[in-house]
Amino acid sequence: xxxxxxxxxxxxxxxxxxxxxxxxxxTRACGKCGKPVLSHTICQNCGTYRGKExxxxxxxxSKRDQKTKEKELKNQEVSLxxx
Ligand SMILES: [Zn+2]
Numbered sequence: 137x138x139x140x141x142x143x144x145x146x147x148x149x150x151x152x153x154x155x156x157x158x159x160x161x162x163t164r165a166c167g168k169c170g171k172p173v174l175s176h177t178i179c180q181n182c183g184t185y186r187g188k189e190x191x192x193x194x195x196x197x198s199k200r201d202q203k204t205k206e207k208e209l210k211n212q213e214v215s216l217x218x219x
Contacts, residue, residue, distance in 0.1 A: 169212040182209055 163172040166179040167187055173179045183191040193209075194202045 168216075169209065170216050171212075182212075 158174070162175055164175050165171070166173045166182065166184070168184045169179065169182040171179065171181045173181075178185045178190050181193070183189055183193040194205055197205060
């Protein structure tokens, strides 16, 4: 097995990892709720991807939380339609 010959200093390690991060420009606004979403991923807020519902966001919530989330989503849709 290959073993590193020298210890890698922290600054060198961090310098390499400087380029491994998500840039701010890679997000887009969700078509349904308008929240910023990473491109090519499902919106975690409303569970839609390209206009279709992929995951049921309400399923894992309690009944009380479901009602508040439903209201929240409706308000977001209404505010988007007005724009
Ligand atoms: Zn959304």
